[in-house]
Amino acid sequence: MRSTLPAFNEVWQRQFRSDVLKQEQQFPENTCFLIGCSGGMDSMLLLHLMSYLYPEKIRAIYIDHQLQTLSASWGAFVSDQCAALNIPCIVEAVNVQSGNLEQQAREARYQAYLKHLKPNEILVLAHHQQDQAETLILRLLSGTGVQGLSAMKKVDIREQFTLWRPLLNTSREQICQWSAQLDVQNIEDPSNLNTDYDRAWCRHELWPMLQNRYPKMQQALGRTSYLMQDADEILQDVLQQDLAFCGTVAELDLKKLSQLSTARQRQLLSAWMKGQETYRPNFGMVERLRYEVIESKLDAQAALHWNQHYYLRYQQKLFRLSLDEYLAEKNQSDTLVVTIQVQLNQNIKVLSGQYLAEPNKIGLSASLLGKTLSLVLRQGGEKIYLHGRVGSWPLKKAIQEAQIFPWQRHTIQILSIDNVMLGVFTPQGFWLAQSEYCEVGGWQPNLIS
Template identity: 65%
Template sequence: MRSTLPTFNEVWQRQLRTRVLKQLQDFPAETKFLIGCSGGIDSMLLLHLMFFLCPEKITAIYVDHQLQAVSASWGEFVAAECKKLNIPCIVQTVTVASGNLEQQARHSRYAAYAQHLKDHEILVLAHHQQDQAETLMLRLLSGAGVDGLAAMKAIDIREDFTIWRPLLDVSREQICQWADDLNISHIEDPTNLDTHYDRAWARQQLWPLLTERFPKMQMALSRTAELMRDAQHILADVLSEDLKQCGDDKQLNLDKLSELSLARQRQLLSAWMKGQDQYRPSLDMVERLQREVIQAKPDAKTELHYKDFYYVRYQRQLFRLHRSEYVFDPNQYVGTTPIEIHPDLPLTLPSGEFCIAQAEYGLSPDLFHQTLHIQFRAGGEKVHLHGRVGTWPLKKAIQEAQIFPWQRHTIQILSKDNVILGVFTPNGFWLAQSAYCVADGWLPLRSS
């Protein structure tokens, strides 16, 4: 069954249909589309447009946030309209976390979309020109930078899925006119009139005031978002080169960073802290990183915690460490444990994974399958490392090896009958000189 959309006389309707069809043809042939459908006039028009253009490639999804008593009936409405067109429809109920209601509802909605998106399937949303202008305005009022003011993209390729917004440069007035021409049924969400919500406030109170003074404001704001996306691409190129010069996604050389202008330093730190998140940190957080960590006294032990990461300075390097790398429970890294080493089995230890390899000089094969002991260092240990003269404090060897302070708790000592055989470290295994050392022996080699 194919939709029987009437012939459109209006030029913009024909142009839109042609443009959307061309965009469809630009996607790979196997691409299918999951249409986010709230039941509102925007998403219902999008549903009919996509049905007219590619009925065999679409599925609809309604996300019930359970925030209103009638939300379940809206899902039934969307499902019924889809059934009339023979469009598969998913109704997904979600629970919205406490906090900023608009933000948490959006997170729940996108999580539901991600749950149902299949391979080679793109999420299609009905955001239009007024949505774009509202997004830019609200982000401007929140103090957003270039990335925020770039607002929404028509084709938004994210890490886990891609979003397509084919109506992004279409005005709401045009959408309403087209839906009325087609007699498309839809629902009206009363929260769109509730000025308690920022977007509804902007739409109901701010928009009429600004539009009266600036009739082309909506188009101008959308154009600004487009220009900000150009600036965003240019800035991304600059940031890519600056990151190559200063380090990588895990650490930055502070001497190299200081060679950049202050503006480029701040932009690089902001993008670096963002990592794989969707949004950058606030300007205040970037300035805290500069003030509390980078510019702190050389002998100060400094750190900054932001989301799941810790930012730590060590020997003119700035590190971005996930909490799993940095935060540890000291009670888990104490005591002595019996261990047997097999030549064909890897060793998975807190300091890394090790495999057993033959060595010109190493530990005796007689130690295989014997009960050895491994223990975390407690402090004050002395060891005679192979290749060094005499016994040295283990602490001094660790310092000379420049093992990061946040990794030192993973270091373990291997022994046999209270004789130190070697030390497992994040930098590898250090062989200790002992009666168990032989020619043509074996050594643990760090493989990760």
């Protein structure tokens, strides 16, 4: 890091440098930086400062959302400014999907960042104190909770990358004065004035009215975000304890969940539904999960769909299934019967998983190896004489007793030869049937995945 910054207000310089040094201590040695640069005043000032602080350790990236006729020329401007500062620059055009334009543009932007970030790089963005305050206001108006009101972190360590916001304590007014003193060139995006967008409306219409009444609102909201970050950190500790007590990322024990207070139940369900996604479900969706699924009648087949997952209850447990898992039965082939030939130590792939044909103390006769065997989907009404049990059982009853999940039962296949049942492939393994082909020192398919 260079020892000096370009001349500007000494108080700001000391404060900014102190903040940077504290935050830098969180980064591994030899960390480099990828600066997201839109060409606006904030990001261009950040680009200049980083060029002084970390020469030869930075790159810049301009994301062209292709939503403005001048967006390509803005990319050229950023590229030229980077060349003057001897900073490598990437210009990446993205396609923004339809829907909420602000959200979809953000998603496209971050996907582009991920595409270009190197393993030793941290993404650096120019969010400042007013951005933080606006984020808090907008999230408050959307009905968010503690995590949402935490707004943005200076150093945000995410699953796929780390994000650093060095200017988060710097006011918009300071940035304007600082940029003027350093003669930082920038472009103006006219969409920033379009109050059809929530953030522009907040900045140009709501903000002046509130600031007129509360002159120190920006600093106060900044403090609130930090207090909420503290509260969220405490809440995360409680959530981890509650999740460990109640279940896993895939299922929750409803009896144990009921032992928690209503507030802790609601928080755990919200965080559990979020999973690895960026945002939690809204309050209404969590309430729907409670009333429509958890508290539905015991014989109900209730399921709730949210954000590419289905949530459903079975045997006093709540399950989180992917879209593919839940819809697998509907997307299954109509073919009822297929044939297979098995050799010893051969992998067998069936609907319920991957099996390996191995020698077993009690198993199927070696005479079946290499023969054409039938695999038949369960139709209902079948009976099975399970080896080691007395008499035949309805297959349905055996499945229920084994508590095989209803959404997995379509994968159950009956193995047979000449209408003689040899056994059943299930998600819990192969069930050997008593038959003339069942013998000591035989072989059996064993579930491996």
